[in-house]
Each structure stands twice: as structure tokens, then as C-alpha cells.
Amino acid sequence: MGKISRRSFIKGSIATAGAMGASAVPLPASAKGVGAGELATLIDIGKCIGCGACVEACRETNGRKFPEPKKPFPKMYPPRVRTADWSDKRDVDDRLTPYNWLFIQYATVNINGEETTLTVPRRCMHCTNPPCADLCPFGAARKLKNGITRIHPDICLGGAKCKMVCPWDIPERQTGVGPYLQVLPNFAGNGAMFKCDRCFDRIDQGLVPACIEACPEDVQTIGPRNEIIAAAHARAKEINGYIYGETENGGTNTLYVSPVPFEELNKALEKGPGMPHMEPVADSMALADNLGMALLLAPIAGIVAGFIKFTGFSKQKSSQDNKES
Amino acid sequence: MEKAACNPYPSKAMTRFYMAVVAVLAFTGFGQMPIFKRYYLADIPGLGWSANFFVTHAIHYIGASLLFFIIAYQITGYFMRGRHYYSLTRSGWARVIFLVGLVVTGIFRVLKNMPDIVFSPNFTMFIDFAHLGFAMLFLFSCLGFLLFHTGWCEEDATT
Incomplete structure (x- = not known):
């Protein structure tokens, strides 16, 4: 991670070690046994010190889910089809990859006349009506009743449609893994897609996602979406801030509160492959809903x-x- | 059963309309898989839109609406007059079964895409594969019936 030491790295490290050593943090009582409701997370950008504890915790906790590709890769036809191989770059943690489902994005903005670098944890937004899950032709990308959108690596063929329809281009492909190897490895599919699954297995056990548990600054909170929205509004009112995710793409289960307008924050963010934007996003499934x-x-x-x-x-x-x- | 009793219904215009709708649905349905760009179809001048999943998805919905309209129209006609004048061939019944499978699984896919409706992952996958399976069965059977000139109605080889 290139720019970790914005504030006290020592403070962050000590707090992170403490958090990692603590016993597993259970889901808040209000989030347990939620039936029809969906769980959402709130990320308070103003609290984040960019220590990277969430990134490390994500990699450690989800490492067993990371792809182990078989090489050499099958020759792809037609030749225009490119493979995607991150298996030799597993240490990359400054963008989203199949081996890095959460990263810290930096934005230098002006707050009250003072130049400040904000650090923003970025991962899948877990849309309330996710186009990746709606449009996946094989049911590999699926939305769970608790608001998580995950991609099943044993079903995904790696066609990357989910990435193409995602407003933030979140899923990342790794070639050489998945069922396409058993079907038509040269002519159909190209690996499997990977992204944050918001620690669905930990949630099933009544635990909070690893990134939330590891955070020394309590940047993230999780709970029923209506409570998280209320908390986001309360926090935004408190700091005179702004909310992202309440209405973006029809609403997401990841909400951000920022001390600066998201238009300004988005301009300052370093964007590109694996580094999503924070632009306003219209509901990409709205037309389909109306036609439906x-x-x-x-x-x-x-x-x-x-x-x-x-x-x-x-x-x-x-x-x-x-x-x- | 006299051929004259069957031929006026469905009309040739309706038959052509139905075939056009099925063709659009088949094209946009296969376009839901990421293959058109890979296999250069979207590179053909005028077909660039076929690589846009939201566009093909919307057209697929419109085509499905038209198919639903035709099916409802035909069923209404069948019960109001057709059943006294003609009966379906075996291939006609086969197509009905495949169409019903396509329609039912298609409805569930549409419901799945609605906000606030979440099916279990296994059911979602079943619906996705069943829809694809019925589409393949329907299209291959139509191709076979076309080759063997097997119509929908007894003594009718026009459709």
C-alpha cells in the first residue's frame, strides 16, 4: 500500500493488532435474525485513517476463497479473447483484483480551506437490485436475502458480463479456474469472476464481516438497511456531510457518508481499472422493471x-x- | 377436420408476426450470453448494439411482451372458436409444451429481476438453466418441424 502513513501509522497498527487479536465480533442484535430485511453497511469516510487493517483482514479471512488457477491456460479462440492472470500479482492491494476484494482509495480535497487526504475503503456496493445477479445467464451471480450479492466460483464461467453491467466495474476475472475448464475451455468462458462477498459465511455464523471487525476506528457499521440509512442521515446531519449509495443504482447495501460532496470527492479520486468512481448512478434495472x-x-x-x-x-x-x- | 377450418386461423400475417417475434427473442436471448462480442457478431456493421446487454435485455422483454400477447390472443381464439374446428398435431403439442416451459421460466426470470423479489440461489440457477434448456428444445424442435413440414394443426403444413 503506497500511501498508508497519512496519520499515525503506529496508532493504526497497534489498534489493528488489538482488533485482530480480539475475539470474533458478533452481528449487532438488531441485525440478527433479520427475515425479509436486508443488511447494509455504512462507511464513514471521515473516520477512516487509511491504515489498511480492513484490507489485510479481508485478504486473510477470504484467502481460502481466492483462485488457484491451473497453468498453462487453455488456448483461447478466437485469438482476440484475452486471459486475465493475477495469480503472480497477489500482493497488489491498491486496486480490486481477484485476490484483493477491498482496497483503500485516496482523494485529496479541500475541507474548510485545508487540503486533506481522505481515504475511502472500496469494494462491491451490494446493490439492492444488482444488475450482475439479474443479468447473469447462469445464476452464478446471485443476490442473497440478507442483501449480499456474491458470485459462486464453481458456477461462473468468467464471461465477465457481471463486470460489464456493473456501474462500478467491480468483479475481476481470473483465468484458469472454474467450470469452463470442463466444458469448452477453448471456446466458451474464460475463468471465474471474483469480488467481495461481504463475508457471507461469517454473516451466516452471526459474525460481522472481517473488514468491519478489524477496523480500529469503527469506520464501518452493519445493520438492517433502514437503520443504516437512518444512521447515515444522522451522521450526515452531524457533520454537515453527504450520502452515497442510498439511491445510486436504485439503492445499494453499502452507504458512504463524506464530509465533502461526492461530486468533489469523485473528481479527486484516482480512478481506472479496478479503481471505481463515485459518480451519480441511475438505476440500471429501471427500464427492465418497467418493461417487466x-x-x-x-x-x-x-x-x-x-x-x-x-x-x-x-x-x-x-x-x-x-x-x- | 377440413383444412379450410384451420387455415384462416391463425392468419398468415399472424404467423409471420409470431415467427418474427420468436426470431427476435432467440437472437436477444442468446445475446444474454457474452458471446456476440467474442465471436465478432457485434462487429458486423449495424449490429454493434447486440453487445450491449441492457439493450438486448430490453428488446428481449419487448419481444416477450409481444409473444405473451400472441399466446393470449391465440388461446382466447382457440376457446372461442378454434377447438370446434381444428386440433393440434403432435408437433404442435410439443411446441406448446416447450413454449409453456419457456413462458413459465421466463416469468420467473422477470420476477427475479424485480426489486424486492429474491429467490433462493438454487432456484434462481434452476430457472436460468431451465429457461435456456426450453429455448434450445423449442428452437431445435421448430427447426426439425420446419424441415419435415410438420405444422401446428392437423392437415396444416404452413406453420
Whole structure:
């Protein structure tokens, strides 16, 4: 990590070690046994010191889920298809990769006339209506009832459609793993896609995600989405700040509170492959939702049209039959 | 059963409309898999849109709406008059079964995409693969029936 020492690195390290040594932190009582509700997380950007404890905790906790590709990779056809191999660059932690599902993004902004570098933990936004899960043709990307969106590596073929439809281009591909190796390795698929699964297995055990547990500054909180939204508004009011994620892409289960407007923050962020933006995002599934409603109404229109058409035909036919008889 | 009793319904215009809708659905349906860009289809002038998943998805929904309209229209007609005049062939019944499978799994896929509706991962995967499976069965059967001139209705080889 290149720019860790913004504030006291020693302070962060000590606090991180303490947090890592502590016993597993359970989910808050309000988040346990949540039935229909979804869990969301709130990231308070103003509290983050960029120590990277969340990044390390994510890598340690989820390391067993990281891909172990078989090499050499199958030759891809047509030749335009490129492989993606991060297996020799597992240490990269300044962007999203199949081996790094959370990273710290930097933005130098002006707060009250003072130049300040903000550090922003970035990972999957876990949309409330995720296009990656909606549009995955094989059900590999799926939304869970607790608001987590995860990609199952044993089903994903690595076509990267999820990345193409994600407003933040979050999922990252690793070639040489996944079921495509058993199907048509040269002609279909290209590995598997990887991204934050918000520690779904820890959540199932009633624990908080590793990144939340490891944070020495309590940057992140988790709870039912309505409570997290209320907390985001309360915090934004307290610091005269701004919220991201409440309405972006129709609403996400990752919300940010920032002391500066997100337009300003987004301009200052270093963006690029594996480094997502913080622009306003319209609901990418809104058109499909509207067309879906139309689709469900189409049969009614068909019945009405058929009734009008064939009622006339039946009368005509009856009169013809009467004449013939 | 006289051919004359079957041929006026569905009309040739309706048959062509139905075939066009099925073609659009098949194209945009396969376009939901990331293959059009990979295999240069989207590079053909005028077909660049086929690599945009949101565009093909929207067209697929519109096509499905039209198919639902046609199916509802035809079923209404069948019960209002058709059942007294014609009966379906075996291949017709096969297509009905595959179409019903496609429609039912398609409805569940649409529901899955709605906000606030979440199916279990296994059910979602089943629906996804079943929809693809029924599509393959339907299209291959249509191709076979086309080659063997097997129509929907008894003594009707036009559709």
C-alpha cells in the first residue's frame, strides 16, 4: 500500500493488532435474525485513517476463497479473447483484483480551506437490485436475502458480463479456474469472476464481516438497511456531510457518508481499472422493471384483443351456420 | 377436420408476426450470453448494439411482451372458436409444451429481476438453466418441424 502513513501509522497498527487479536465480533442484535430485511453497511469516510487493517483482514479471512488457477491456460479462440492472470500479482492491494476484494482509495480535497487526504475503503456496493445477479445467464451471480450479492466460483464461467453491467466495474476475472475448464475451455468462458462477498459465511455464523471487525476506528457499521440509512442521515446531519449509495443504482447495501460532496470527492479520486468512481448512478434495472410490468400486462391485452376479434367471428359464423341450415 | 377450418386461423400475417417475434427473442436471448462480442457478431456493421446487454435485455422483454400477447390472443381464439374446428398435431403439442416451459421460466426470470423479489440461489440457477434448456428444445424442435413440414394443426403444413 503506497500511501498508508497519512496519520499515525503506529496508532493504526497497534489498534489493528488489538482488533485482530480480539475475539470474533458478533452481528449487532438488531441485525440478527433479520427475515425479509436486508443488511447494509455504512462507511464513514471521515473516520477512516487509511491504515489498511480492513484490507489485510479481508485478504486473510477470504484467502481460502481466492483462485488457484491451473497453468498453462487453455488456448483461447478466437485469438482476440484475452486471459486475465493475477495469480503472480497477489500482493497488489491498491486496486480490486481477484485476490484483493477491498482496497483503500485516496482523494485529496479541500475541507474548510485545508487540503486533506481522505481515504475511502472500496469494494462491491451490494446493490439492492444488482444488475450482475439479474443479468447473469447462469445464476452464478446471485443476490442473497440478507442483501449480499456474491458470485459462486464453481458456477461462473468468467464471461465477465457481471463486470460489464456493473456501474462500478467491480468483479475481476481470473483465468484458469472454474467450470469452463470442463466444458469448452477453448471456446466458451474464460475463468471465474471474483469480488467481495461481504463475508457471507461469517454473516451466516452471526459474525460481522472481517473488514468491519478489524477496523480500529469503527469506520464501518452493519445493520438492517433502514437503520443504516437512518444512521447515515444522522451522521450526515452531524457533520454537515453527504450520502452515497442510498439511491445510486436504485439503492445499494453499502452507504458512504463524506464530509465533502461526492461530486468533489469523485473528481479527486484516482480512478481506472479496478479503481471505481463515485459518480451519480441511475438505476440500471429501471427500464427492465418497467418493461417487466408491461410484460405481465401483455396477456391481458391479448385476451381483450382476442375476445373482440373472435366475438365478432362467432356471431358471423353463427349467422352463416343458421343460413346454411 | 377440413383444412379450410384451420387455415384462416391463425392468419398468415399472424404467423409471420409470431415467427418474427420468436426470431427476435432467440437472437436477444442468446445475446444474454457474452458471446456476440467474442465471436465478432457485434462487429458486423449495424449490429454493434447486440453487445450491449441492457439493450438486448430490453428488446428481449419487448419481444416477450409481444409473444405473451400472441399466446393470449391465440388461446382466447382457440376457446372461442378454434377447438370446434381444428386440433393440434403432435408437433404442435410439443411446441406448446416447450413454449409453456419457456413462458413459465421466463416469468420467473422477470420476477427475479424485480426489486424486492429474491429467490433462493438454487432456484434462481434452476430457472436460468431451465429457461435456456426450453429455448434450445423449442428452437431445435421448430427447426426439425420446419424441415419435415410438420405444422401446428392437423392437415396444416404452413406453420
